[in-house]
Each structure stands twice: as structure tokens, then as C-alpha cells.
Amino acid sequence: MYRHQCQERVRYGQTDQMGYLYYGQYALLYEIGRTEAIRALGMPYKYMENELGIVMPVLKLEIRYLKPAFYDELLTIHTVVKERPTKLIRFEHEIVNESGEVINRGAVTLCFYHVQTQRMVRIPEAFDRLMEPYFRERE
Amino acid sequence: MYRHQCQERVRYGQTDQMGYLYYGQYALLYEIGRTEAIRALGMPYKYMENELGIVMPVLKLEIRYLKPAFYDELLTIHTVVKERPTKLIRFEHEIVNESGEVINRGAVTLCFYHVQTQRMVRIPEAFDRLMEPYFRERE
Amino acid sequence: MYRHQCQERVRYGQTDQMGYLYYGQYALLYEIGRTEAIRALGMPYKYMENELGIVMPVLKLEIRYLKPAFYDELLTIHTVVKERPTKLIRFEHEIVNESGEVINRGAVTLCFYHVQTQRMVRIPEAFDRLMEPYFRERE
Amino acid sequence: MYRHQCQERVRYGQTDQMGYLYYGQYALLYEIGRTEAIRALGMPYKYMENELGIVMPVLKLEIRYLKPAFYDELLTIHTVVKERPTKLIRFEHEIVNESGEVINRGAVTLCFYHVQTQRMVRIPEAFDRLMEPYFRERE
Secondary structure, X not given: OEEEEEEEEOOHHHEOOOOEEOHHHHHHHHHHHHXXXXXXXXXXXXXXXXXXXXXXXXXXXXXXXXXXXXXXXXXXXXXXXXXXXXXXXXXXXXXXXXXXXXXXXXXXXXXXXXXXXXXXXXXXXXXXXXXXXXXXOOO | OEEEEEEEEOOHHHEOOOOEEOHHHHHHHHHHHHHHHHHHHOOOHHHHHHHHOEEOOEEEEEEEEOOOOEOOOEEEEEEEEOOOOOOEEEEEEEEEOOOXXXXXXXXXXXXXXXXXXXXXXXXXXXXXXXXXXXXOXXX | OEEEEEEEEOXXXXXXXXXEEOHHHHHHHHHHHHHHHHHHHOOOHHHHHHHHOEEOOEEEEEEEEOOOOEOOOEEEEEEEEOOOOOOEEEEEEEEXXXXXXXXXXXXXXXEEEEOOOXXXXXXXXXXXHHHHHHHOOOO | OEEXXXXXXXXXXXXXXOOEEOHHHHHHHHHHHHHHHHHHHOOOHHHHHHHHOEEOOEEEEEEEEOOOOEOOOEEEEEEEEOOOXXXXXXXXXXXXXXXXXXXXXXXXXXXXXXXXXXXXXXXXXXXXXXHHHHHOOOO
């Protein structure tokens, strides 16, 4: 299992007239969560696109909104990869507010797509090597 | 069952550098789908907020991305309410591109929340009366 | 002078907790205004990118916010090109609400950039030919 | 003169298919710049809304796009208040990329608006006291 966490503040332009973080803005928080998670592993997503020619389109998004997030709150985005990725990679997220409450849970499933050949491919080796240590079975 | 459809064009600012409509933008398309669906029924969502004091926070969002949407495509947003809403309302969506392909499927579940009493409530009567004819059992 | 107008509705996700259309959202309205203006002329912007290899980066944006726009308002975006474009093109916009009030005024200046040669170029001929009739001096 | 700087990363969802940070996203960067500037002064904008009942609508936005910003770049947002605010406050911004280039310059003018009385007011005293030391004339 690979875990990571980072923080992001709710901006005015991301709230709606209910005074909540708009429900469509969580996709961006999840993007930040998974991007910073793989950067921390040593593989900026930018590298995957620029050097490996691989993009990662999203196949599936699931979100449960437990409590609202409000303007100016500093949210903690928890990101977990529970299964070693092969053709797909699934990031699970929990968002925690300043009071320590889990306000949101969700998951994003992405694939690896080779731009030049226009085909879905397996996880790039360089990325798999960075991931692998987190999925070793305990003996 | 209540069905509705409307159209919306993909704008430059909604694409990402992959050249796709960004995965987080579908939440706005779904908002447009359900808003226009209930407006067509005779109940602008604005009326619910301003006159009834009811807001409709989103509880759950599920999206499956089947194919990308591209810049300037005129997308058709299909919206269906399959079950007569009581405490919750669930809108199911399909997005169809100009070639007639279903490129995206999803669903949004919302509740009814009375702002003044700060409580979840049942569907407002005025809204239920408009919905009811679409859920009569055939005899 | 070339004039065009189109309409666009304020969506929930575009409001902020003040209950106003967020000030950063006007750039998208202006994009819609200029895109529909040149589509009406017979030149979808998509064509310029895909067929002519020309993109149009924005150089300058000016906006004056006279009155707020509110949720669900159907705004009319007026777009005017006052001077025949050569190296630059300047779109001026006025946004009018449902009560007929001018609530917003602004302008966007863009250039023409040839992607392959990575150079700024003059307005593409095909586009200029469509524009030219609107800038003939009266005799 | 009051100066502040902070950093913000360009996210995938903020790029467009040109591969640039979308021109409408700079308004959010400027929001972040001015919010963090006044937080550093000791006055979170949230406090102004919640405790003083003052909101700050934007009256004017000017942006010059000198060079594009790209995905994943860590941008530095420089914020300056040059004149002591009275009825209006004007924030000037420069955005600098990782190579140290100024890629964007702009300014945002806002007013102070008292929600309850629905009137424009002078800068709240508490905010003015924090600002004042930065605008003392040198003797």
C-alpha cells in the first residue's frame, strides 16, 4: 500500500452560493492528491507525459460528500494506492478538514495510454519500479 | 420515469492539455442537465432556494468516462430520474457526442436541506406534485 | 465594425459564496462571445487550429464589473470587433442581464501564432476575407 | 507600499489544449495572491466577511499575458499594494515562472461593501491599522 498526504486551501472562486466548496471542485483536489503522491515517489506526472509519451486518462470517478468544505479551510488530502497497479491504477482519497473530520471520500481509476501508438498500455516500468516496494508481501 | 435532454458545447477553458474535456468538468455538465430537467418540469431550482428555502447538496457522484470529449463538440446531456424521489433524488446522465456515441455515463444523488432549520427534509410538495405524474404505475 | 450577440446562463458552480458570478468566470463568457462571433462569420476557431495550424493566445484582458451577475440569470454577451484585425485582434464585450442592464464591460486582445514555426503571424487570409466586408469605408 | 509573495502550482485541470494555463485561471492566482497578502498582514479575508460583515467585490481586472505558464510549473505570485487604500484597494501582481521570467502582470481593484446596509464603505478600521505602517512617509 502506498500512502501520501498533502494540503490545499479552499479558494473563494471554488465556493458556490451555498457557501460550500462546489461539488465539481473535488476532482481538482483528487488530481492534486494523486499528482503530489506520485511526485513524492519520484515520478512527476509531467515526466510520464514528456519523457515516456504516456498520458493517464481517467476512466472512473466516485465521490461521497459527507460534510461540506467551506471557504478558506485548509483541507488535508489523503491518497492511498491499495493494489499494485498493472493496466489500471486506482487512487483512493479522503479529505479531512481543520477539525479533523473526514468530510469526503472518493476514488479515481486511470489507465495508461501511449499517445504515439494510441493504445492502452501497462504501467510504465520506471513507474512500476517506484511503486513495487510498497506492495511487497510480508514474509 | 422522467427524461430530459439538452445540449452544451465544450469550451476552450474546459479542455486540458491532453486535448480532452477535463474530467472534473463533467460535474458542471451534470449540473446543467439536472437544472434544465427540473426547469422543464416547471420548477426552476432558483425557486426552490429563494421561495422554499431548500438547497440541494450533492451526496454522491459517480462517473464513467467511456470516450473523451473534445473542444467545440456539441454534447447532448441526457438526464433521467428513474425512481420517484422522497428524501433523496438521483439523476442519471448519459453524454452523447456529435457522432451519436455515448461517451460518458454517471449519476448524482442529492438531498433536500432546509436552510433555516438546518435539517434534511423530504422532497418539497410543490416539486413532488410536478414529478408524480411521471411515476404513476400503468394499470 | 463586426457585431454579434449570444446568451449564456450563470451556473451554480460559477457562483461564489457572495452569491455572485465569480469574477474569474467572465473570461469564459468572453471566450464564448468571441468564439460564437467568429463561428457566425463562418470560421469556427477549431478550424483555425486544426486546418491552419494557428492558435490565438490572449495578450491582454481588461474587465470592468459594474453590477453583479446572479445564479441562473440568462446573460447576453455582446461582442464587437471595431478595428480590422491585422497582427492582433481585439474583441470588446458588454454583458447585459435579464433586466437589460449592462453589468460588465471588457476587452480581450489576442494574436495569431503559427504553431509549427513558433512565430506570431498576421491574421490568416481566410479569416481576413470573412472580416473584410465589415470594415469597408462608406463612400 | 506593502509587498508579499507566495507560490502556486499549475494543475492539469487549469491547462487548456494549447498546453497553457488558461487565461481565465489567472483571476484565481490573483485571488490567492491578495488573500495570502492580507492573511500575512494579520487579517484573513474570512474574518472581514464573518466578523465585520464586509465583502470585497472586484470592480476592475487588468491582465497582460507576456509568456505562457505550463503544466506543473511552480509559479511565484508577487502582490503589491502601492497606495494606501481608502474606498478602494488596488492589488498589483506579477507572476514569475521557475526560470525567473515575469510571465504575467496585472491588477485588481476592489471595493468594501457592507452587506447589511448594502452600501460601499471605507476600508474597515481594523484593516487600515494593519496597512498604515507600510504607507508612512519617510521623513
